[in-house]
Amino acid sequence: AQSVTQLGSHVSVSEGALVLLRCNYSSSVPPYLFWYVQYPNQGLQLLLKYTSAATLVKGINGFEAEFKKSETSFHLTKPSAHMSDAAEYFCAVSDSPNPNAGKSTFGDGTTLTVKP
């Protein structure tokens, strides 16, 4: 079984400030972890993924995340927030790289607000 917990359903930061969105996971096997972004009335876009290679993963739009096995965490960060980063962010876990891997488990999401 696998699960994801996103700490904080709403996060508000000022433009230019650090963005930190928290994600903790549970998985019985080595996990594959993902962060997605969803803009209003749109589908999900993959930001970055961890697939058992480097523990620090860089994604699009300046985001990165660090896989910490000891803490079962995969927090998403960005050094300097931009107004266009305002969106909903989802952390997801999958436990297999084979064709069954599409059965991802998602967290409930964190809404990021960026203040001018």
Next chain:
Amino acid sequence: ETGVTQSPTHLIKTRGQQVTLRCSSQSGHNTVSWYQQALGQGPQFIFQYYREEENGRGNFPPRFSGLQFPNYSSELNVNALELDDSALYLCASSLGDERSYEQYFGPGTRLTVT
């Protein structure tokens, strides 16, 4: 390379009716997954199709069914609609290999059941 498309974008149905939602996968992708995203929640896995066969199912009743066609497009059918079926329905396509965890999502179909 075309992305994942879904139709219709919005749909209003009455309780007890049936609905069919459609998804066209990204070019070259042979795996499609369907998700239900209720308001304020993350997507919940409904089922996955791989090369026209169901390849896993989440905790959804049998009135949720699907098809995948030889061109890898897909349908989600929901019978006997209930008010709680109101949600955004997302499909995601991927390659049926070691990269299949990398899913590409469509924009979704917003279903409202009244």
